[in-house]
Amino acid sequence: MTEGTLEIDGISKRYGAKVALDGVTFDVRAGELFGFVGSNGAGKTTTMRIALGVLAADGGEVRFGGEKITHEARTHIGYMPEERGLYPKMKVLEQLIYLAELHGLSANEAHRNAENWISRLGLADRRKDEVQKLSLGNQQRVQLAAALVHDPAVLVLDEPFSGLDPLAVDVMSGVLREKAATGVPVVFSSHQLDLVERLCDRVGIIRTGRMVAVGTVGELTSSARSKLVVTAPAARPGWAAGLPGVRVLEENGTTTVLDLDPGADDQAVLAAALATGPVTEFSRRRRSLTELFRDAVSDGAGSKEGEPR
The missing domain is CATH 3.30.70 (Alpha-Beta Plaits)
Incomplete structure (x- = not known):
């Protein structure tokens, strides 16, 4: 896949009487870091799962480079779920090679890429360990490596910084900046708004399934x-x-x-x-992004815990 813009266009999703997403629209441009923020239950994870094809939307469309995303196109997306999506009893290196091969890489390419990301993310000493024996922070690093190992054209990351110590946050931030610099659109959700403010080119705020603000941090805070x-x-x-x-x-x-x-x-x-x-x-x-976020979600402050996200 070539460089392009990831477009989320008018996505809607219902669960019975519950409206999870109501016409959600935003784009993530080539080479851009886009922060997707909202309260628990606002619709972040549901939006990401629809972009990946894990869920089907009731309405709207997801496009990349102006074309509707197909199953083939989705194999070029790197996805990092909030919940661990790894095989706990599988060793780190074996797991990354296996996942890379599932995305169509040859055995040699898969092994080379797996070793590269293991080294880059500080996991060299853990490469032969089972995932379940790693700390939560190191499991998070392996999860990121799994999203990167097939050299994706788009990155979609759900709470990638959750549970990381400051050093690991710096490592992951550097990796995301590096991927964006190669022209990859990168969208991630996070509750660490100071990090989003520092790292992202643009930010989208979602509340109860509706986008309430999209723009650069400067644009959003200067208008507040x-x-x-x-x-x-x-x-x-x-x-x-x-x-x-x-x-x-x-x-x-x-x-x-x-x-x-x-x-x-x-x-x-x-x-x-x-x-x-x-x-x-x-x-x-000027108000910070955290203050702006509080203002944006205070009016009907989102869904209750446990409702679809």
Whole structure:
């Protein structure tokens, strides 16, 4: 397969009366890291399983490079499920060779690729161990190797950073950046929003089966309401209470963090602060992706635990 864009176009899925996905639409471009985030039960895993052909959609279409994805095309997708998809009693090297051969690689290619990813992911000392004897973090590394061993044209990863220590997170982040740099579209879900913010080119937020935001972190956070940070050493607690269109988010010593309604006069806030004495800080602070995510999912905050994801 050549380089291309992975398109999720109007995907819908129901389980009886339960709407799991309602017209989910986004794309993951060639060479892009796309973060797919949402609360438990929002629809992330269901979307990924439909892209892989594990589930059938009730409506919509999945395309790659402008063409509807076929069974043949799906053999060129690297998939990492959130739940372990490995044979627990099979040895690491044997398992990766077997999975590579299932994707059509020759025995020599499969062995070479398996050894390469075992080395790259720091598993050389564990290559002859059964998967069930590995730590959870090392099992996660093997799972990633299984998604990469056939040199996929697309990567779809469900919670790839779950359970990893900081060193392993750095290793996996480097691998994903490297794959994207070769033109591979990479989409992954994660609850580690600080990592998504740092790593991803674009982000999609899903809530109760509907996409509520898609864009770069800069685009999403710049359109959100910013905070106003005021440091007034002589001010008494509560000095900003009652100002029109102003809500006090926190007071930490001499620093007050405020949320202003659209159209609220920040100069009136400055005047009120100056009335207490000197002001040593008066600045806007852009919201983080974590704060934006909380805002996006707070309205009907998703499904209950145990409902389809």
